[in-house]
Amino acid sequence: MAGSSKSSNAENANVDSLRNLNVSLLDKRDNVMEILYGKDGSESVEEPKVGMSFSSEEEVRLYYMKYAKQVGFGVSKRSSKPGDNGKLRYFTLACVQQGTPKSNASNILKPRPVEKMGCKAKINAALTLDGRFTLSTVVLEHTHALSPGKAIFFRCHKRLGSKAKRKLEPNETSGIHTSKNFKSLVETKSSENLPLEEKDYQIDKTRQHQLGVGGSEALRNFFIRMQQKNDHFFYVMDVDDVCQVRNVFWADARCKAAYESFGDVITFDTTYLTKAYKIPLVSFVGVNHHGQLILFGCGLILSEDTNSFVSLFESWLRFMNCQAPDAIITDQDKALQNAIARVFPRAQHRFCLWQIIKRLPENFGAHSQYEAIKSNLQSCVYDSSSRDEFEESWQKLLERYKLHDNAWLNLLYGERHLWVPSYLKNTFLAGMCTLQRGEGMNSFFDDYVNSKTTLKQFFEQYDNVLRRKVENEITADFNSFSTQIPCITHYSIEKQFQEVYTIAKFKEVQDEFRGFLYCVASLPTCEGSIHLYQVADEIKVDGFIKHAKFCVAFNEDNSEVKCPCNLFEFKGILCRHALRVLTMLHKDLSSKYILDRWRKDLKRKYTFVKSSYDDLSGNLEAQRYDKLTKSFFEVALIASKSEEACMKSISHVSQLKGELVHHGSSCDSSTPSHHLPGASLGISMQAPHHTLEVMDRDGGMSTTNQDLRVNIRE
Template sequence: MASFVHLTDDEYDEVLVDDGPDNYDGTEEPKEDDGVEEPIVGMTFSSEEEVRSYYMRYAKQKGFGVRRRNSRQSEDGRVRWFTLVCARQGTAKSQASNILKPRQTERVGCKARINAVLNEDGGYTLSSVILDHTHYVSPGKARHFRCFKKVDARVAKRLEINDEAGIRTSKTFQSVIVEAGGYENVPFGQKECQNYIEKARQLRLGVGGVEALTNYFQEMQKKNVEFFYAIDVGPDMRLKNVFWADARSRAAYQSFGDVITFDTTYLTNAYKMPFAPFVGVNHHGQSILFGCGLISNEDAITFEWLFESWLKCMNDQPPNAIITEQDKAMKLAIARVFPTTRHRFCLWHIMKKLPEKFGSHSRYDEIKDSLHKCVYDSLSENEFEERWSALLETNDLRENAWLGLLYADRHYWVPAYVKNTFWAGMSTTQRSEGMNTFFDDYVHSRTTLKQFVDQYDSALRRKAENEAIANFNSFNTEIPCISHYPIEKQFQKIYTIAKFKEVQEEFRGFLYLTTSYFGGDGANFTYVVGDEIKVSDGFIKRVNYFVSVCGEDSLDITCSCKLFEFRGILCRHALRILAQLDKSEVPPKYILDRWRKDIKRQYVNVKSSYEATSNPEKQRFNRIQNCFYKLCSNAAKTERSCVKLISQLEQLKSEYPDDDSYGACSTAGLVTPIDGTTNNVLSPLVVRSKGRPTTKRRTHPVEKALKKPSTRRRLSTTEVQNPLIILYTYVEFIF
């Protein structure tokens, strides 16, 4: 029999102590037994777990917490002896950076403990017992000690399901409190729920870097061969860029890929790799994703790789038009990869730079007003040229480099130059930024690569559901017409609700229109339509537009405002002339298929990769839970039936033992280079990207919290290199 070794307090301090939230090593939560006898020297137990369980029950009865202090193993790996102490044992060593602001501690040097040694029978005998405490104990408050806090299996399942659904842990915890009838009836707190979710995410997501990312992509491609991905690695086999698109996005591009926006002004993950989505607009005016990338640089070579990968994904069919921010590298890459695509700069990104460029100028207000009139009020290219020259001459800005650059690129951003091209109503990269905001509910600045892609699927599921709801509403509800014109009724029957609202807004504009005949020749006529445009509360601008009507049977109608060419919606000026000419229908060429609700689009029936990722274990759990729901409801009506059901369930537990294999994950993520060799792909280096524009998008709570002075310990070099550790260190800020 091994002899007990008694250590002094000084010797205890030299032993590492596991003081984390789960220091109880998974032992079951102690049952609240009445009259647990006091420990005495000589008590024997069959196993180490039995000693722990007994002392935990005793501690909860008396009102103190328990920690495992230290232990020693023999050569065969068996524990020779171990010590369980009061949670308030030991002396705390201050780790505060400011000695005038010490941190709170529970260590007060309490001597209460038990020592157990291995006996000849293979069990354990108590060799030393100290019962007296140097502090007050309270049985009623014992539940607050960390050793007694453990999330039960029922709540754990609810936490995981709600977490994947995007429900905050704090909300789930509050529902548990309400169900239990108060905080005192719940053997754990909100922090324990958060800690559990951290570990569940880690198990669910597996490795946080490239290994898990490649595993995920390969698995998605097995489930759906139309899932596309491309990974770009450097000579050192370190990840540089990645692009992927699911099957539904690829199919949707065939219907709505005429115009896309591309934006990289959104940082998403621990490596500061810009999120680069390709976004379009569907028949409801909703943003639709055509794939996205994570890039490690913002130069022409990187953009070329991304655009070429995306073009290959879309079967070498380039878009008709693309909107990006004003960036030389993007401009060069688009010209090389999409030579036939009409390229436009984001107008908002350009105009927002005006305060930065001229904010300190003495004539700032005059320059701002003149530039706005030049850009927004010019209906033709000649009109823009005249106003631009007047702007430079009046304010002596001929030598201004920024304005000179803008003028050189005027064909890429000035409305008068680009309004002849169909842009689906988009003048800025607001679609991309809107998609970024949409992803804010799922990702943040410290999201790992694998977690980002995993949450990307959740975001797409919501997008698909929003479109399904819009489809349902368009077929099963309608908006009443506001006029008696049959043309409005035609749009009501054919267009989706969202697009019919836009058409109806043009009909409302009839109130502010006046028309007059300008002239004509044969079957060609021109009308002048005066419109009142509200600029501000005290200012209404009067503008005249010219509407040309050609032909009789095959009617062609054009307006100088170019709204139809730009948005695909007939303007109020053209509609007013058609109504004035007693036309009962709009010619078919002015009814765009991309806005119609009565067209069956193939991508709706395409099964996406993320739809095949449901967890079979969770499905089985839900089936079992549904069966038990009615049983539990009936048994809860009387105390007798409740006790009977519990007794029967206790007997069933032995037939379905716990399985700790949940959460096992693969770490084999390999990419085969061109030479055929197989190497491990390394995680990307943290990149220093270009300055992001100061957009007023919603800031994620994590980003706000990380800007505050941190009181947490400094991470070691090893931890900094691990993106998962970085994520889980700050994860409590999410909630």
């Protein structure tokens, strides 16, 4: 294969280097000042002390700002007082999270995030007789967590310098888009140009079985470019007996590491396998701790049949060390069903309800009573709280509109256990399957792929997609770290969730606390240690109030609570009925109901792993991590050849780990103890009737780039 142009790589090198800083923003890093300012400005700042003297107010402000960025908090000016001559006499600089938390939302049941957390950290500076400002009061203790890595996101640390502003102004008048404008900031090479969010610059921002004209060359160049940028980029091409490509799969080490954190539930997205799109793109995605989509791998399907899907799934599963998900959500498709049954026999397979509802117009659009059928079908699906209720509503629907012979409805009914909410509630789907009208899942590549997008255009945007997703996650992490949503009740259980859940997930918890205001629990009946409560709920459906009862069981021995609505089992959020019982009993919340999956205070190792768009030139810790994974992989290759060598290596690694922890090295005590992700992801395998070629710069391949001869349909 021919190499991609060096000029193209050079053009993106600077922006990739800067963007790579985003990954490290999630962590508490001692070297963050060196990353932000370079070696010339990386010296540490002395801790504030009473009696420190400065020549001016500005010098005090600059000093405290630099100290705050080093430690990991934001700064605001809280108060000042002039003397009789009008000159400033003293002033106070404080942590931005000082003050009483208050939400300015008009609806007290829907509070907005607030930055104030009652922090007391501050400095007071007073004017002395010699005309200098001296620190008269210093409070160092904060009431919240600190993070040097996240400090850059505080407003006070995000200001553009004059050099950056001059660079932006001509771009703005020329209509340059955000990504290019961001890139131009990198070219200024100014240490003050690091807000890291494009939006801060206020610039506007099938069945298809061929790759299209130029698609094969674009695919080849994409793979070469990715491998040049990332040693751990991995791809598989599935070819048939006549060397015709049937499908392609690719991923990187970050996909694999992210899967370890969030791979319990995945969606296999086939949105673009319709005649409306030019690229046969598929993707494996999950949701992170904010409920945002996160990528586990991509593919191209040129032959939509069971064998092709089986081959793609097998490639992905081997890449994930044969760790299958607990549940997988797909579109309703027979070939997909067959493939999943073969490759993921133990996984819970479910259909995407949103995709099914989207097909109503094509199946009933011409019906004279389409709107009525649509309304009744949605009511039957979404509003049935039990299987019996669904069955009754479904039969009424068929009888009312004489739809007993409708083939599509009969097919849906036969597979109702795969898509109807009342049948799915015992399966954990992490919020990736809808329960309410209007809910839906977007594609990971929304806003980057449309009906006119070619494969070449998609690959040109691929880096931008990954970069934007990482930025969105970093921003959400910072918001959850630096702000909080006030509690709407005085119950300690709500406070427990507030302290550990991300903002997005705490909002979902608060939805249930708002709902439990309409719930009434009866006096219990007891069966040994099990207490049964009848919880009456008022559910609003299409403007009407529907009364429902839920028998909630509470186990006195282990503090477990069980509700037949199964919201916790389905979505990982404790329901209003269970909350009503727990608060009524004044019980502490069992730790099993606080899922690590939604926590904001955990470090997840995929944030250390290089992504396909990353350039590690500016990220010292990521560079070190990359070196270590390669070294450990080389040791593993040698040690795996014998049991003696294996056990000896494990012993040495354990001893080394103990020494590093004991001596307080760069290992962070809050980092979960996980095995390092594999440094090489190379696989070479043979499957009946087709060949898989897997290429990884570390792991080698069964044929060289130059020898590979396959036919890719354009």
